[in-house]
Amino acid sequence: MTKISNKEHRALLIDDQFDFDKHSIIQTAVAVESELTGINVKEFEDELNLQHIVIKSKLAGFAEADRAKLHKLLDILYQQQAFKGDWKAFFKVENALLSKVLARRKGIPISLGILVLDFLKECDFDAQGICFPSGFIIRINLKNEVVYLDPFTGELPSWELLELKVRGQLGNHARLTLDMLNPDDNKTIIMRLVNVIKAAYIQADELELAxxxxxxxxxxxxxxxYEVRDRGFLFQQLECFNLARTDFEFFIEQYPKDPIVxxxxxxxxxxNLDTNIQVIH
Known part of the structure; x- marks a missing residue:
């Protein structure tokens, strides 16, 4: 991971002009987290780089990024260092923020996945992230095969197990298709991460951060x-009724036949009624 200072991270304005291909997923994710929480970016990078040094030193005996090296890397992460999915508190904010996940060694598929993807690339693996229906997974291209990693468990699921995950998420009649296993670009992955963080903040009743x-x-x-509509619901809960009304009206104008209209x-x-009551009072 290329080091970027706190000042430079604050200058990384994530918007529709942002070049997601120019920055790694983890750089962009840390920039987002810095905006949300004000984390010390240098401290995070130092801890992450220390992880890189430790992991690569333990893999020094492997000449190429093959299945044997992959199994060793997964053993280092999930056995020796005890990275794991947090089954008990899946939607906690601390499970979505990368700095917290790195410190606690616990998280959810998207946050663990972004970290593990960084470790894989540091160790010379050809790997890409996938916003899979049941949760973020990683595609790893080895010399003569392609394998998929579930970062929540550290396991390499078979096609059959991946299909079971799809059916568990989309219904018993759903089937795994090759399209579901296409890698996603950095922009899509970051938007998935921010959506997950937003949901965690809503559950924690931290609506301003949501x-x-x-x-x-x-x-x-x-x-x-749809994001404007969701923002409208948050404005409504915060009793910012004029802003909420504007967002709802925008959505209705864009999608007049949507079932939620x-x-x-x-x-x-x-x-309108509540606003009139407040004015009269």
């Missing part, structure tokens, strides 16, 4: 009416 996640997502894709119209009527 709104900041909405702002980041809308900077990346200003025309995303009637609910949004009811919400607008209720907010």
């Amino acid at each position: 709104l900041l996640c909405c702002d980041i997502l809308l900077r990346i894709d200003p025309e995303d009416a 009637n609910l949004l119209k009811q919400q607008i009527e209720q907010m």
